[in-house]
Amino acid sequence: MLIDAHCHLDFPEFDEDREAVFERARAAGVGHFMVPGTTRERWSGVLTLGERDDVSISLGLHPYFMQDHQEGDTEALARVLDEHPEVRALGECGIDARFEESLDAQWELFNAQLRLAKSRQLPVVIHCVHANDKVSKRLRQLDMPAGGLIHAFAGSPDQAWKFLDLGFVVGLGGAVTYERAQRLWRAVRSLPRDGFVLETDSPDMPPCGHQGQRNEPARIGRICEMVATLRGETPEAIAAQSTATASRLFGLDLG
Structure with missing residues (x-):
């Protein structure tokens, strides 16, 4: 069984056919889904999805949506975490340096969430x-x-190992399926067996061949195959490794 370690199934792109998306994923061997919250407004939808047996959740304040965050959101996040012990991690949070005008505010928000996660001993799902x-x-x-998880990792082997040495794992998604991702390919080959998880970031980050289309968890098999090719292993072995690492990281008991 595969776990999609990062997919935004609460997003409105799935409102018209969400159950069909789950069905296609199950048919493709995906049995569990980690859904991260991105804004305070969306947390309730994520919590509702988390009531499903095949969904686990995290909650956070995403740097891409800085215009949607308000004063008091971090305190609200602390309260929701206390009220919902089923939340497996804090995130999605982090830094997006493409948006220079908001970088100072991003760091302030990120630091507050890191301190919150540390105080509750929660793993962190990081957009970087x-x-x-x-x-x-x-x-x-x-x-x-x-x-925690460095979501959608696209860096060098050295950068990957800096995160691994801190107790983090890296998320491998659609980017790994593109031939231009030579640096990422080198990083993938260097990773230990317990250093990565597979993810789709649905509805974003579609794999090669699906550019411009809505991504969905059923396509995680393409990512799995590419990682297996790069590492000289079987897709079955890669799927088992990723599932074991995601289960350990997020404290999932899927037996």
Whole structure:
């Protein structure tokens, strides 16, 4: 069984056919889904999805949506985490350095969420774009006890290992299926068996051949096959490794 370790199935792109998306994923061998919250407004929908037996959730404040966040959101997140012990991680949070005008605010929000996760010993689901070195430095300073996931990793082997040495794992998604991703390919080959999880980031990050289309968890098999090819292993072995690592990271008991 495969776990899609990061998919936004609460997003409106799935409102018209969400159950069909789950069915196609199950037919493709995906048996469990990690759904992260991105804004305070969307947490209720994520919590509702988390009532399903095949969905686990995290909640956070995403740097891409800075215009949607308001004063008091971090305190609200703390309250929701206390009220919902079923939440498996804090996130999606992080830094997106493409948006220079909001970087100071992003770091303030990210730091607040890291401290919140540390105080509750929760793993952190991190969005990190053009900021791997700065984020790994901050994580080293804080010493996060439960580690977490560097979602949609696209960096170098050295950057990957900096995260691994801090107790984090990297998420491998659609980017790995593109031939231009030579640096990422080198990183994938360097990873230990317990250093990665597979994810789709649905509805975003479609694999090669599906550019411009809505992504969905059923396509995680293409990612699995590519990782297997790069590492000289079977897709079955890669799926088993990813599922075991995701289960350990998020404390999932799927037996």
